[in-house]
Amino acid sequence: MAEGSNKTYKVPIGPVHVGLKEPITAWLDVDGERIKDATIRPGAIHRGIEFMARDRNPIQIIYLAERICGICSFAHIVAFVRAIEDAAKIEVPARAQYIRTIVLELERIHSHILWAGVACYTFGYDSAFHLGMILREKVMDVLEALTGNRVNYGTGTIGGVRRDITPTVEKVIREMIDLYRNEFSIFYDVVTQDPIAKARMRNVGVLSREDAVTHCALGPTARGSGLRVDLRWSSPYEAYCDMDIKPVVPQDHTGEVYGDVFDRFLVRVLEVYQSIEILEDALAGMPAGELMWEPKLPKLLNYLKQADGTGWSSIEAPRGDDTHAVRLTAGQENITWWKVRAPTYANAVSWPIMFRENDLADSPLIINSIDPCISCMERMVVTDRSSGAEQVVTKADLIERCRDKTRRMMGS
Amino acid sequence: MNLLHFKVIAGVALLIFASLLSLVFEGVDRIIHARMQLRLGPPLFQPFFDILKLLGKENIVPRRAIPWAFNGAPWVSAAAALMILLYVPMGSLPPILAGSGDLILILYLLGLSAVAMAVGGFASGSTYANVGAQREMTLMMSYELPLAVVIITLAWFSYRSGMPGEPFSLETFVGMPVWSVVGWTGLFGLICLLIALLAVVPAEVGKVPMDIAEAKTEILEGLICEYSGRNLAMMKIAFSLRTLVMCAVVVSLFFPWTIGKHFGLQGAMLFLADFVFFWVKVFLMQIAGVTLVRTAFGRYKIWQASQFYWFHIAGLSLAGMVLLSLDVIL
Incomplete structure (x- = not known):
């Protein structure tokens, strides 16, 4: 993990981690010890x-x-x-x-x-x-x-x-x-x-x-x-x-x-x-x-x-x-x-x-x-039982689905 | 029974004794740590129970690990820490391997113990262990400078001020307390060196605030992340031995006083009294240098720790060096 070489490595923090009280995953792109970017993946504790x-x-x-x-x-x-x-x-x-x-x-x-x-x-x-x-x-x-x-x-x-x-x-x-x-x-x-x-x-x-x-x-x-x-x-x-x-x-x-x-x-x-x-x-x-x-x-x-x-x-x-x-x-x-x-x-x-x-x-x-x-937060996982696929719905997806529903209701 | 046989028997007895004692000290350390936090703390022999339990557990080697390095590292680390005890004089008792090793060897053995742990971390094949091992190496590079300055200054001072014995030998400092040799400027220099050495202790033994390589809330115990069973037991023994040894070295360098002679004891009783008193001093050093510090502070980040050692502590040790040099020159 050479610092400064602009090559990043992915380090997961979670879903189960000593420092975290509840399961969530943060995928960190690290360059040395420095975090360049992070992706948060919730979805481990959805209870419906x-x-x-x-x-x-x-x-x-x-x-x-x-x-x-x-x-x-x-x-x-x-x-x-x-x-x-x-x-x-x-x-x-x-x-x-x-x-x-x-x-x-x-x-x-x-x-x-x-x-x-x-x-x-x-x-x-x-x-x-x-x-x-x-x-x-x-x-x-x-x-x-x-x-x-x-x-x-x-x-x-x-x-x-x-x-x-x-x-x-x-x-x-x-x-x-x-x-x-x-x-x-x-x-x-x-x-x-x-x-x-x-x-x-x-x-x-x-x-x-x-x-x-x-x-x-x-x-x-x-x-x-x-x-x-x-x-x-x-x-x-x-x-x-x-x-x-x-x-x-x-x-x-x-x-x-x-x-x-x-x-x-x-x-x-x-x-x-x-x-x-x-x-x-x-x-x-x-x-x-x-x-x-x-x-x-x-x-x-x-x-x-x-x-x-x-x-x-x-x-x-x-x-x-x-x-x-x-x-x-x-x-x-x-x-x-x-x-x-x-x-x-x-x-x-x-x-x-x-x-x-x-x-x-x-x-x-x-x-x-x-x-x-x-x-408290997790209520946005969509699971497709038949294929076993699991995905987290993003903001863009949600907006698109809202619009779809509005269009359906408007009858167009 | 010739001298060699005697030395082997005494050495083995001492190493077993020290290993057990280090675990007892760790138990006391945990109790005092807990009491200062208004907790009850574990039983005194909890470290023994932990080790016994771990010895009976399955020893898992990760699929991506390099088995020989992964399995060997804990043993090398513990053995290197144990070896040091053969070169440390205990009160008026000379070290078992007297004359065949000095402070430089002790420094290298301490370094070897830490490097072995880092090798074990690198060989684990785990991201967290890898990060922990890198932090351990970085930390070593940071604290070795002040540590070396302290040792070299003391050796140079003992040589120039005409203390009897080899300048780099630990027996020189045990035979004649440095405090009795220095003048006023040298006294301040020695205090600087002592503080610098005490600041190095937490990093050398891997305790808060310098447990950066084993930070459990950050990188899941880092170095020892993948260890389990017998290997983890060895790692735990290595950690407590490093604590014991580092405190013993500090005591030998700066607090070499004995009590046997004050009570006019003779022969075996003199040796026994000095031996016990030596370990009492080590115990007090561990309480002051490790337990109190780890109760009072949080954990540094690795770059903050490096900065702390490279600038503050290195500066302090260099100040001590200058003051002691002035003491000799003036």
Whole structure:
């Protein structure tokens, strides 16, 4: 692998790789240690969740939606139930909205701390990884106290939530807030002031502001490139409407935007502090009242059976905008169709740009830097059973197929 | 029983002892590493369990590997690291092969051990092992300069300052601590050299922040990617032996003090006390030079590591060389 001879070799990172949490393949064209180009091949973990949903009723799908992703499970069900509520015109009680906000923020905290820890692990900084995991244990305990579960909470439902925040739980949340106020800065300092951590993350996987716009980056990936995008700020939902939320961008804290992995790290870690503030606001402003629009399940199902229409919802999941769209047809118990667009789907497009002119050693870090959730993303594999051929549908293919369908429908 | 027989028996006993000790030290290293991360850590004898388990596993040679190089590399690497122990004096005990090898031989054996691993990586026929082997070679080229500067400076200094013994022999430095010979400028020079040598230790033993050739989250353990079974067990022994040997060399060069004489011990008890004390020093060196460092830092990229050794550490060792020269000249 002589560097500089302009001859490139292909090195696969994945589908199964120590540095990756989920199966995805990055075929890297390397010249020495330098990455010249990259091809991303997803398609190893497609589960057909949207197809499975078509013979289930909306209540059953909540549990399916929760299992799209293990980290942002609550974000997916909130997006789903909001889409159903949009389609069926259901009003959510204010207290339920606040509880949803609280769980969403708790989930954001645990997702971001997990990501920050794994990023450190990716460049061999195991001590910071373990420190992060120890800190994350507190928010997991809070989620367990609130919902009874550590991962899939089973808390959200159509028209409200199923668990109340009792005084005991509120006390636990406040304890957690105090802990993070005092202790989280240790983790922040340990990583941001470490010379090797800085050497490994600064100017690595750069996504410029322009590229972030043209490649539709979302969430912390876009904010790391200096774009002020945050659905909690630009189109608030649930209890965020009552709060003053500013997107966290690196230029507000360091004065400069590099758009590299370090900036994405900064954004995520600083968002933990932001989430703590949101939690305090939500606890302080929580109104009393009902938890559900309709507590009787058969009645709710019956109402949903009568409902007719298309609903959609887009919320700010820990990784970016999570969009769900759903169609209900009157007289049918099951949903007609359901579409999920997880944030990784948009962010993954930026990978080849981030890879270019970086080192082979950086590749797992770059893949992890958008906090990929491959299982959220993958729903685009077309398999031809008879011939055994498998292909991933590209953007151009999709556009062409859309046009075909439009032409068919227009009857031309 | 003539001297040769005695030497063979003592040598074999020492090598077996050192191999077992290196695994114990690795167990302690893993426990301390874990405790500093607020974890419980593995049992003390976990490295033994690992090795025993690996010895019972199937030894797979990849289809595209070159079998003789692939199978031979772990043995050469471990043997080269073991050989060094025959040339290291332990306290007041002279080395088993006293007089037939010096620091230059030790440097070459350390190099051979690393090169053997790289050869094993190249012979694996795997992309990742190939990348790992190239990184190992690059890393060697980077740290050999400061390492050589440290050794040559010390030898030159011992020769010019009239320390008794051969300038390149490790026994010279063990017999008379260099710290007692130098003046003020030389003291700073020695500190520079010590820091430079300590900076080389992680790269020589392949631990964080210089485990670049074996980076598991980047290139899937790199060098040892394709190894399994008995070969992997040998690789693991070679790694822990290199750690032990490198720490023993640092201790012999810079911390040669013994305790036997202070307690007025005689004969066998003197040798025993010095022998035990020597390994205690090696153990402390391993904790300070390897365990603490690998807990405190992340991993460098290969070009950053090269830059670090070529500029920062080479500069430091050259500064030490200049200071020590001034000490002799003035």
